[in-house]
Amino acid sequence: MNSPIRYRRSGRWKVSWLFVCTALLCLPFADLSISTYDPWAELGRLFGGLLQPSLAAIEAPIAALLQTLAFALLGVSGGALVGFGLAQLFHWRWLRMLCASLRAVHELFWALIFLQIFGLHPLTGLLALGIPYAATFAKVYAEILEEGDRRAYEVMRQRAGPLSAFFYARLPALWQHFVSYTSYRLECGLRSSAVLGFVGLPTLGYYLSTAFMEGNYAEVWALLILFYVIIASLKFWARPRLLPVYLIAAPFIIANDATISLANVSRFFIQDIVPLPLRNGEGLEGLWRWFSELFVSDALPGIVNTLLLTQLALVLTGFIALLWFPLISKLFFQRAGRMFGHLFLVVMRSTPEYILAFILLALWGPSMLPAVIALALHNGAIIAHLMGRYSHALSLRPDSPTGINRYAYEVLPGIYNQFLAFLFYRWEIIQRETAILGILGITTLGFYIDSAIQDIRLDRAMVLIAITAALNVAVDAISHNIRSRLRLTFGVKLGGVSSGG
Incomplete structure (x- = not known):
C-alpha cells in the first residue's frame, strides 16, 4: 500500500x-x-x-395541508428558477459568497425577518423559502453543470452559438440530474413549509403546535401521519405533467386578506434595523x-x-x-x-x-x-x-x-x-x-x-x-x-x- x-x-x-x-x-x-x-x-x-389519531377537533386540516403544499411548491419552484439563472454566473466569486451567506440563514430566521416587514402576508412565507432555496439551487446546479460532459456543447457552440448549444446540447444531457435534485428539494420544502406554521403562517405546523400545547395528542399524531403520507406519496402526486396545474392553483390557495403596509416596509429599512447609536x-x-x-x-x-x-x-x-x-x-x-x-x-x-x-x-x-x-x-x-x-x-x-x-x-x-x-x-x-x-x-x-x-x-x-x-x-x-x-x-x-x- x-x-x-x-x-x-x-x-x-x-x-x-x-x-x-x-x-x-x-x-x-x-x-x-x-x-x-x-x-x-x-x-x-x-x-x-x-x-386513536383524530382530526375531528382540528378546524381545517385539509386547508392547512393545502397551504403547506402550496407554499412548498411556489417557494421551491421560484427558488429553482432563480437558482438556475444564478448557476450560469456562479463562477463570479462575489456571487458564490452572496449565495453562501443567504443559504446560511435558516428559513425560520428569514420568516421572522419578513414578518416584521409584510406581516402574515403570503409573501412572507414565499420569500422565507425562496431566498435560501435559490442560493442552494445555484450552488448545486452549478456543480451539476461543472461536472457534466462538455464535448457536445463545445462542438455545437462553434456553429450555433452558446445559447442554442446550451439548450440543445448541455441541458438535455443534464436534465435528469436537475430533476432528481429538484424533486429532493421539494421534499425538503414540504418540511420547511410545515415548520413555517410555528411562526404563525397557516400551514400544518401552526395546528401541530396548537394541538401539542393543549395536550391533544390524538390530533398531533393525526397531523403527523397526514404529513408522513404526503411525503411518502410524493413520487405519485408530484408528477412533472401535474406541476403546472399545481402551480396555477397554489397562489389562490395561499391568498388571504392581509395587506402590505408601505409604511412598515419603509420603517424597517430606514429605522428598525439601523443600530440604536446611529x-x-x-x-x-x-x-x-x-x-x-x-x-x-x-x-x-x-x-x-x-x-x-x-x-x-x-x-x-x-x-x-x-x-x-x-x-x-x-x-x-x-x-x-x-x-x-x-x-x-x-x-x-x-x-x-x-x-x-x-x-x-x-x-x-x-x-x-x-x-x-x-x-x-x-x-x-x-x-x-x-x-x-x-x-x-x-x-x-x-x-x-x-x-x-x-x-x-x-x-x-x-x-x-x-x-x-x-x-x-x-x-x-x-x-x-x-x-x-x-x-x-x-x-x-x-x-x-x-x-x-x-x-x-x-x-x-x-x-x-x-x-x-x-x-x-x-x-x-x-x-x-x-x-x-x-x-x-x-x-x-x-x-x-x-x-x-
Missing part, C-alpha cells in the same frame, strides 16, 4: 477520534438535564394518542460600545452554546447513522426486513428537527438534550438512508462472514470514507438547525435572536442573524477543507447530501 493512501486512511481515523474526543470534552459544559416532573407519564400519554447620533464610538455589549451579553454565549450543541449532535448523528444503515442494506436483511427499515427511516428523516425538538422539549423540559436527540435522529436517519443505498455497491467474498463480523470487518471499512463525506457535509446543516432551535428556548444564537425580535429590537436581531450566518459559512469552509484534505468525495449522485433539509 503506498504512503499517500495509508496517510489518508490514518488521517480519517484521527479526524474521527478528534471529533469524538471534542464531543466528550463538551459534555461537562452542556445542559443535558430533564426538568419535567414526570416525563415518562407524559411520554406515555403522547404515544397513547397514536392509538439613530441617536452617537457616532462610531457609541456604535462600538453598543456592539461590544451585544457581543458579550448575547452573541458570545449564543455562539458557545451553538457550537457545543452542534458538536454533540454531530457525533451522535454519526453513531446513529452507523447503527441504522444496516436496516435497509441487502447485505444484512431480506426484502421484508428492509421494508420495515425503510418505513422507520422515512418517518425519522421526514419529521423536521424543529418539530422533533418541540415535542421532546415539552416532554423533558428546556435543556440541550431534546435538541441533541432531535438533530441526531433526523440527520442520522438521512445519512443511514444514504449509506444503506451506498452499501449495495459493495461486492463481498463468497466466504464472507455474517452478522456483526460482516458489519465490522467487511462492510464498515468499505463504506467508512463515504460515511465521513456524508457526515461532514451535514455538519453545517446541523449547525444551521442548532441555531434555529433557540426559538424553542434553548440558549443558542436563535434564542437571543428571537428575544431581540420579541423586544422589537430589530437592530440587535439583524446583527445576531449576520453572526449566525458568518458562523455557518465558517463551519462550511472548515468542513470543505477537511473533506478536501482527506479526499472525501461522493461516489454516487445523491441529492440528499447537498443541503439542508
